[in-house]
Amino acid sequence: MARQSKEPIKRPIVWIVFIAVFALINPWYFTDGAYTPLIWGVPYWAWIILAASLALSVFVTWVVCCHWDMQTDEQDGGGD
Amino acid sequence: MELAFGGAAGIIVLVAYGVLMLAVGLITYLRNRNILESLDEYYLGGRGLGVMVLFFTFFATQYSGNTVVGYPPTAYRIGYQYLVSVPFFICIIAAYLFFAPRLYALGRRFSLLTPVDWIDIRFKSKAVTILAATLMLYALGNYLLEQFVAIGQGVSGLTGGTIPYQVGVVFFIVIMVAYSWLGGMRSVAYTDTIQGIALLFGVFMLLIGSLIYFGGPAASAEVMRVQTPEKLGAPDAAGVAHWFSLLLLVGIGAAVYPHAVQRIFSARSEATLKRSFIRMAYMPFITAGVVFFVGIIGIAAFPDLTTAESEQLVGRIANALASRSLVFYWAMVLLFGGVIAAIVSTADSVLLTFSSIVSNDLYGRYIHPEASEQRKILVGKLIGLVAVVVLVIIAWYPPSTLYQIFVLKFELLIQAAPALILGLYWSRLNSRALFAGMLAGAVLAAAMTFAGWRPLGVFSGLWGLLLNLVICIGASLVMGVDREEHERAVEVIGTY
Numbered sequence: 001m002a003r004q005s006k007e008p009i010k011r012p013i014v015w016i017v018f019i020a021v022f023a024l025i026n027p028w029y030f031t032d033g034a035y036t037p038l039i040w041g042v043p044y045w046a047w048i049i050l051a052a053s054l055a056l057s058v059f060v061t062w063v064v065c066c067h068w069d070m071q072t073d074e075q076d077g078g079g080d
Numbered sequence: 081m082e083l084a085f086g087g088a089a090g091i092i093v094l095v096a097y098g099v100l101m102l103a104v105g106l107i108t109y110l111r112n113r114n115i116l117e118s119l120d121e122y123y124l125g126g127r128g129l130g131v132m133v134l135f136f137t138f139f140a141t142q143y144s145g146n147t148v149v150g151y152p153p154t155a156y157r158i159g160y161q162y163l164v165s166v167p168f169f170i171c172i173i174a175a176y177l178f179f180a181p182r183l184y185a186l187g188r189r190f191s192l193l194t195p196v197d198w199i200d201i202r203f204k205s206k207a208v209t210i211l212a213a214t215l216m217l218y219a220l221g222n223y224l225l226e227q228f229v230a231i232g233q234g235v236s237g238l239t240g241g242t243i244p245y246q247v248g249v250v251f252f253i254v255i256m257v258a259y260s261w262l263g264g265m266r267s268v269a270y271t272d273t274i275q276g277i278a279l280l281f282g283v284f285m286l287l288i289g290s291l292i293y294f295g296g297p298a299a300s301a302e303v304m305r306v307q308t309p310e311k312l313g314a315p316d317a318a319g320v321a322h323w324f325s326l327l328l329l330v331g332i333g334a335a336v337y338p339h340a341v342q343r344i345f346s347a348r349s350e351a352t353l354k355r356s357f358i359r360m361a362y363m364p365f366i367t368a369g370v371v372f373f374v375g376i377i378g379i380a381a382f383p384d385l386t387t388a389e390s391e392q393l394v395g396r397i398a399n400a401l402a403s404r405s406l407v408f409y410w411a412m413v414l415l416f417g418g419v420i421a422a423i424v425s426t427a428d429s430v431l432l433t434f435s436s437i438v439s440n441d442l443y444g445r446y447i448h449p450e451a452s453e454q455r456k457i458l459v460g461k462l463i464g465l466v467a468v469v470v471l472v473i474i475a476w477y478p479p480s481t482l483y484q485i486f487v488l489k490f491e492l493l494i495q496a497a498p499a500l501i502l503g504l505y506w507s508r509l510n511s512r513a514l515f516a517g518m519l520a521g522a523v524l525a526a527a528m529t530f531a532g533w534r535p536l537g538v539f540s541g542l543w544g545l546l547l548n549l550v551i552c553i554g555a556s557l558v559m560g561v562d563r564e565e566h567e568r569a570v571e572v573i574g575t576y
Contacts, residue, residue, distance in 0.1 A: 007181050007182060008177045008178065008181060009177075009178050009179070009181075009182075009505070014177075018174065022327075025167040025170075025171075025327070026320060026323055026324050026327065027314050027315055027319075027320055027323060028320045028324075030314035030315075031314060032313065032314060032315070032316040032317075033309070033310065033313035033314065033316070034313060034314050035160075035309070035312035035313045035314065038298075038301050038312075040296065040297060040298060041296055041297035041298030041299070041300065041301040041302075042160075042297050042301070043160055043301075043312050043313070043314070045160075045314045046160045046163050049163055049166075049167070050163070050166065050365075050369075052167070053166050053167040053170055053364070053365070054365070056167060056170045056171070056174060056361075057170055057361040057362050057364075057365075059174065060170070060173050060174055060177065060357065060358065060361035061358050061361060063177050064177070064354045064357055064358050065354075065358075068177070068181050068350075068354060069350075070181050070182070070184070070185040070350060071350075072184065072185045072188050072349070072350040
């Protein structure tokens with residue numbers, strides 16, 4: 001039997017995780033003007049934003065791997 | 081940007097680079113003789129781009145010379161608040177996830193060639209198709225103009241003025257047009273691969289050199305702590321609002337770059353497209369992230385630059401590094417080759433997409449539908465060439481008045497987003513409402529740009545898009561959609 005096709009936009013979990021990660025990449029949750037502690041000369045909040053950005057990249061990987069399968073390749077008999 | 085070392089070394093690198101690009105075009109042409117007989121072959125590389133080439137053509141198209149030359153000065157001036165440039169490039173890829181899967185599948189099903197092609201199949205409305213094509217062509221033309229000016233400035237900067245601005249522009253445009261004409265999307269994508277590698281090499285050498293000779297972020301943090309602590313601190317409410325609207329604008333904007341959409345259609349398979357996206361999701365760290373830190377390091381290396389002086393930051397760093405050792409001398413020459421490569425690689429993609437919309441969507445659909453594919457390609461090439469000549473004349477004599485006409489890009493392009501994306505999912509979208517929204521949005525965005533009016537600090541393109549959405553969704557809900565139109569929409573999009 002054919003697999004179900006998967007489309008990210010139809011999956012509530014994709015939206016929920018995206019909104020959560022999107023919230024984290026916006027620096028609204030830090031105190032205005034705060035920058036200590038500095039780690040290797042980089043303010044703590046910048047590290048957190050970088051970590052959240054990495055989470056967004058991991059989100060992209062996760063969605064592509066687990067929630068995107070339109071079965072186009074099967075229809076073409078192709079793929080690589 | 082002036083480089084003291086420019087001169088002969090710069091000329092050698094630029095000429096070698098030009099010859100290499102031409103060779104790629106020629107080899108592509110010789111290996112794919114049928115390239116000029118089919119629109120699919122010419123504009124989409126036969127829909128056969130593999131993971132690496134697809135990835136690099138996405139990469140080189142997205143990151144322009146401006147990323148390397150323009151971002152460090154901004155980081156220098158506003159400090160860590162410009163770290164937004166890293167998530168903003170990832171947001172582009174995240175935004176693709178919400179429409180690319182379906183668009184790719186439909187692209188295969190209907191053999192779509194351009195984004196306008198999709199809009200035409202979905203709405204079957206001459207008014208919508210022509211308006212969308214016009215907005216895209218206008219925006220692409222201005223985008224191309226911007227790249228031409230950047231090429232001229234880059235070349236004259238790299239060679240310390242030995243090659244004048246105009247000669248640089250003409251030299252690279254002739255090379256670019258030649259390899260694009262020879263190999264279409266394939267040679268654009270292959271040269272993008274070389275250009276992408278040159279760019280990556282250059283920015284890494286810039287970072288390594290800066291770290292070795294100017295000290296790391298800690299030295300800059302000390303300077304900022306004493307002089308400008310606001311550059312270290314987390315943003316205030318206004319800063320957060322700016323950050324948020326930038327991410328949103330870029331996220332939505334990603335959808336509407338026609339040359340990016342065309343790359344989705346070029347993928348060999350869904351698997352190829354998916355793997356390229358995964359790689360692209362991590363590139364911002366080693367591109368935007370690296371140039372961001374170069375700007376931060378510049379704060380300690382060259383303190384107290386004025387705004388105008390800081391625009392030359394990358395040139396200053398490169399000059400300083402080049403004078404320290406022979407390795408960095410050549411690395412910096414290659415960096416500037418890479419910067420120009422990055423500009424050319426953005427320009428070639430834009431030009432190819434411009435020609436494809438003329439060939440396929442205007443000439444091939446409305447003017448001469450019976451023309452052979454070869455003839456359609458020829459018309460696209462010639463009109464593309466005419467556009468290039470006109471733009472070169474404008475780049476030659478940059479206008480001092482009506483300047484805004486030439487900066488309108490994104491503001492207009494984004495007005496095609498509802499047709500492109502909403503049309504993928506909503507079968508009740510009324511084509512007349514869509515037309516009215518797109519037109520109103522474009523007029524409002526253009527008027528606000530002319531007036532320099534930016535309420536709440538939000539970009540004029542987003543205000544236009546808001547009006548556009550209110551009209552197209554509101555009017556679609558009020559007027560409904562006639563049965564025939566709805567049935568056709570369901571037939572086109574309803575199978576997923």
